[in-house]
Amino acid sequence: MDAPIGVFDSGVGGLTVVREIIRQLPNENIVYFGDTARVPYGGKSKDTILKYSSQIVRFLTSKNVKAIVVACNTVSALVLDEIQSEVDVPVIDVVRPGAKMAVEFTKNHHIGIIGTQATIKSGKYNSYIRTIDPSITVVSKACPLFVPLVEEGLIEDRVTDDIVGRYLQELKEYDIDALILGCTHYPLIRNAIGRYMGDGVKLVNPAYETAKSLKALLEEKGMRNQKEEASRYEYYVSDGKDKFVNFADRVLPLQVEHIEAINIENF
Amino acid sequence: MDAPIGVFDSGVGGLTVVREIIRQLPNENIVYFGDTARVPYGGKSKDTILKYSSQIVRFLTSKNVKAIVVACNTVSALVLDEIQSEVDVPVIDVVRPGAKMAVEFTKNHHIGIIGTQATIKSGKYNSYIRTIDPSITVVSKACPLFVPLVEEGLIEDRVTDDIVGRYLQELKEYDIDALILGCTHYPLIRNAIGRYMGDGVKLVNPAYETAKSLKALLEEKGMRNQKEEASRYEYYVSDGKDKFVNFADRVLPLQVEHIEAINIENF
Numbered sequence: 001m002d003a004p005i006g007v008f009d010s011g012v013g014g015l016t017v018v019r020e021i022i023r024q025l026p027n028e029n030i031v032y033f034g035d036t037a038r039v040p041y042g043g044k045s046k047d048t049i050l051k052y053s054s055q056i057v058r059f060l061t062s063k064n065v066k067a068i069v070v071a072c073n074t075v076s077a078l079v080l081d082e083i084q085s086e087v088d089v090p091v092i093d094v095v096r097p098g099a100k101m102a103v104e105f106t107k108n109h110h111i112g113i114i115g116t117q118a119t120i121k122s123g124k125y126n127s128y129i130r131t132i133d134p135s136i137t138v139v140s141k142a143c144p145l146f147v148p149l150v151e152e153g154l155i156e157d158r159v160t161d162d163i164v165g166r167y168l169q170e171l172k173e174y175d176i177d178a179l180i181l182g183c184t185h186y187p188l189i190r191n192a193i194g195r196y197m198g199d200g201v202k203l204v205n206p207a208y209e210t211a212k213s214l215k216a217l218l219e220e221k222g223m224r225n226q227k228e229e230a231s232r233y234e235y236y237v238s239d240g241k242d243k244f245v246n247f248a249d250r251v252l253p254l255q256v257e258h259i260e261a262i263n264i265e266n267f
Numbered sequence: 268m269d270a271p272i273g274v275f276d277s278g279v280g281g282l283t284v285v286r287e288i289i290r291q292l293p294n295e296n297i298v299y300f301g302d303t304a305r306v307p308y309g310g311k312s313k314d315t316i317l318k319y320s321s322q323i324v325r326f327l328t329s330k331n332v333k334a335i336v337v338a339c340n341t342v343s344a345l346v347l348d349e350i351q352s353e354v355d356v357p358v359i360d361v362v363r364p365g366a367k368m369a370v371e372f373t374k375n376h377h378i379g380i381i382g383t384q385a386t387i388k389s390g391k392y393n394s395y396i397r398t399i400d401p402s403i404t405v406v407s408k409a410c411p412l413f414v415p416l417v418e419e420g421l422i423e424d425r426v427t428d429d430i431v432g433r434y435l436q437e438l439k440e441y442d443i444d445a446l447i448l449g450c451t452h453y454p455l456i457r458n459a460i461g462r463y464m465g466d467g468v469k470l471v472n473p474a475y476e477t478a479k480s481l482k483a484l485l486e487e488k489g490m491r492n493q494k495e496e497a498s499r500y501e502y503y504v505s506d507g508k509d510k511f512v513n514f515a516d517r518v519l520p521l522q523v524e525h526i527e528a529i530n531i532e533n534f
Contacts, residue, residue, distance in 0.1 A: 036314045038305050043418075045507035046422035048304045148415035151310075159426055265532050 002225045004232065005214070008056045011039035013147075013184030014071030017094065019252055020211040021069070022238030025218070027225045029232045031063045031125075035264065037238035040147055042116025042183070044173070049118065050079045057083055057085075058267040065089060066223055069214060073182045073206070074116050076169045077124035090217055095119075096215045098180050098206030099128035103136065105178040105202045112171040112201075113140040115182030116147070125182060139174045143167045143186075150185045156192070164192045165222035172197065180204045202234040233257070238264040269494045269504075271296035271501070273332030274479070275323045278306035280414075281338030286299045286362065286519055287478040288336070290402045292485070294492045296499045301529065304505035307414055309383025309450070310339045316385065317346045317496055318468040324350055325534040326503070327443075332356060336481060340365075340473070341383050344453045347393030357484055363449050364480045365473030366395035370403065377400045379438040379468075380407040382449030384413070392449060406441040410434045410453075417452045423459070431459045439464065447471045448487040481501035500524070 005025075007018055011034050018032055033056050035041075042051055053075050060068055070076045070083065070090045080114050083092045093241045113125045120142040129136050133245035145163050151192045156162045171179065181187050181200050187205045194203055218224045225231075233254065237244050272292075274285055278301050284299045285299055300323050308316055320342050327335055336359045337343045337350065337395075343360035351358045369378045387409040396403050412430050421427045438446065446468050448454050454472045460471055485491045492498075500521065506512045508526050515523045 037311060043510075044304060048506045143417055146414055148412055152412055159429055161424055162429075239315045243310075 001066050001223050002227045003064050003066035004031045004234070005067050005069060006031050006033070006060035006062055007071050008033040008035070008060065008068040009071040009073065009184060010035050010041035012036065012244055015248055015251045016184050016187055016205075017069060017071035017207045017210055020207040021214060022253060024215050027156065027227070027231060028218075029225065031065060031234045031262075033059060033236045034244060035238050036240070036244055037264070040116070040146065041072060042117065042118050042147065045229040046078050046118075049075060050082055053079050054086060055264050055267040057086055059241060059262070059264060061087060062267070067092065067214065067217065068153060070094065070211070071184060072166050072183065074118045077115070077122040090209060090221070092186075092217065093226065094206040094210045095182070096122050096128055097209035098182060098204060099125050101133045101206065101209040102129070102178045102180050102204045103118070103129055105204060106136065108175065108177045109133070109136045110174055110176040111136055112137050112174070112177065112179040113124050113138060113182050114143050114171070114186065116168065117142040117144055119182055125180060137174070138172050139176060140203045141167055141171060143183075146189065147183065147185045151174040155189055160189060161196070164189070164196050168193065168196055176201060178202045178204055180206065182206070187234050219222060235259045236262050238262065268490045269492045270333035271298045271499070272334050272336060273298050273300070273330060274336040274338050275300040275326035275327065276303050276338040276451060277308035279303065279326070279511055282518045283451050283454055283472075283516055284336060284477055288481060289520060291478040291482050295485075296492065298327060298332055298373060298501045298503070300326060300503045300531075301504065301511060302505050303507070303511055305345045305533070308339060309381070309385050309414065310409065312338040313345050313385075316342060317349055318458050320346050320350055322531050322534040324353055326529070328354060329534070334359065334481065334484065336477065337361065338451060338477075340387045343384040344382070344389040349485070353439045359477060359481050359484065359489070361451075361470035361473040361477045362391050363395055365449060365471060366392050367399065368446050368473065368476040369445045369471045370396055372471060373403065375442065375444045376400070376403045376441040377441055378403055378405050379441065379443040379446040379452065380405060380449050381410050381434065381438070381446065381458065382407070383440055383451065384409040384451055392447060404441070405509060405525060406438050406443060408434055408438055413456065414450065414452045414499050417455050422456055427456060428457050428463070431456070431463050435460065435463055443468060445469045445471055447473065449473070452521060462499070472495035502526045503529050505529065
């Protein structure tokens with residue numbers, strides 16, 4: 001099946017998931033949508049996040065995607081079931097793979113989770129982890145300043161270190177040995193987070209496991225693309241293209257060739 | 268005329284303008300719209316800001332407002348003319364009053380402006396100032412982290428002081444004696460900004476002069492509300508009401524009694 005895989009995010013962060021899909025599934029075509037006009041989702045209500053996600057899913061469906069990857073942690077945590085009920089193709093999220101990965105890593109059964117306010121408030125990571133292993137202790141913390149700090153480019157900076165220390169202090173006190181980076185922007189400041197948490201804490205980036213889940217699913221259902229031609233990557237955004245391309249150039253192994261701004265409210 | 272005044276902003280920041288209107292025009296009724304679902308506007312493109320503003324103006328028109336106050340600096344700077352061409356009622360912005368006030372204050376003819384990326388990039392403050400007095404030197408700087416820092420509550424904090432110092436260093440070197448706080452969130456960290464800039468720099472909050480312009484306009488056109496009954500204040504948002512009410516309680520002199528979430532995309 002050479003139909004593309006649909007991937008979406010509230011903005012540019014989901015490109016870290018695209019990068020991992022390209023690496024693990026180089027033969028697959030991808031249609032990406034980033035809601036750059038309405039980003040960020042992390043502080044919005046469930047109703048609004050559902051409305052926006054439904055529009056995006058209708059857009060991806062119009063592109064005849066064979067599967068949908070919800071690259072946004074906030075959407076994955078809040079409205080995954082609703083999205084799956086709206087479409088016939090399989091839907092892969094980032095929260096379940098991230099939870100599974102953390103459970104595999106932890107030895108002392110203390111897992112930390114960081115994410116947006118909406119993701120943390122949803123308690124979704126906690127409930128997936130407890131479903132796999134009820135004996136695990138979970139500590140979670142919303143980190144609303146991480147996204148603006150990354151977007152301002154303060155990757156290696158004393159202010160980022162200062163804020164990292166404040167947000168993660170509690171998690172450190174709980175002696176966790178695995179920390180889920182539950183927002184697609186956070187892997188970009190993994191060095192600052194790692195320095196503060198120390199070598200004893202494994203940083204879990206759900207992108208890797210998400211691409212692995214996608215691959216397993218496509219194989220199981222016989223949906224892998226068997227064609228030999230070069231893969232097609234199409235990117236769509238709801239606001240200006242330039243910012244998106246700048247960010248993509250930092251994250252992706254390939255140049256963005258097809259990019260288009262669309263009116264997502266029409267879907 | 269007891270028709271209300273329509274006031275809008277990308278989110279909650281415009282309430283600092285509402286506060287000033289209530290103070291200077293206590294007899295007027297107000298309908299406020301805050302686009303809390305799609306906030307922030309400061310990094311978006313002009314096309315998107317125009318689309319969102321047009322929807323809001325259509326909503327306010329449906330409430331039969333007699334004048335519209337654009338409380339958002341970004342909207343004022345980018346699409347004021349387009350908004351005015353869409354409606355028959357007068358439109359008041361925050362940029363022209365802010366520019367006028369700064370020109371009145373400056374003695375050494377060096378004015379600084381801080382705002383969102385979109386506001387600063389528009390050059391609108393600069394061009395208004397130069398129209399009034401071409402001899403004035405203008406230095407401007409975008410401060411994208413100020414809004415997230417305010418929203419995270421870091422009003423008096425070493426991180427805010429650190430970021431203030433970095434953003435404003437250049438402005439200090441230019442020996443300005445007036446600094447326009449060109450974003451409705453910035454007056455909330457005026458102490459940190461004032462400490463860094465020193466007593467010789469007047470901080471200009473456009474909200475005061477905006478309310479004054481509105482008052483002068485209503486008087487000139489004979490549009491003041493002459494009725495004696497208590498004023499009505501109605502608030503509308505595009506996302507969750509709770510966050511809005513929490514912020515409003517910190518800013519407004521009166522409790523929010525009428526608040527409603529609406530689907531702004533329908534306008």
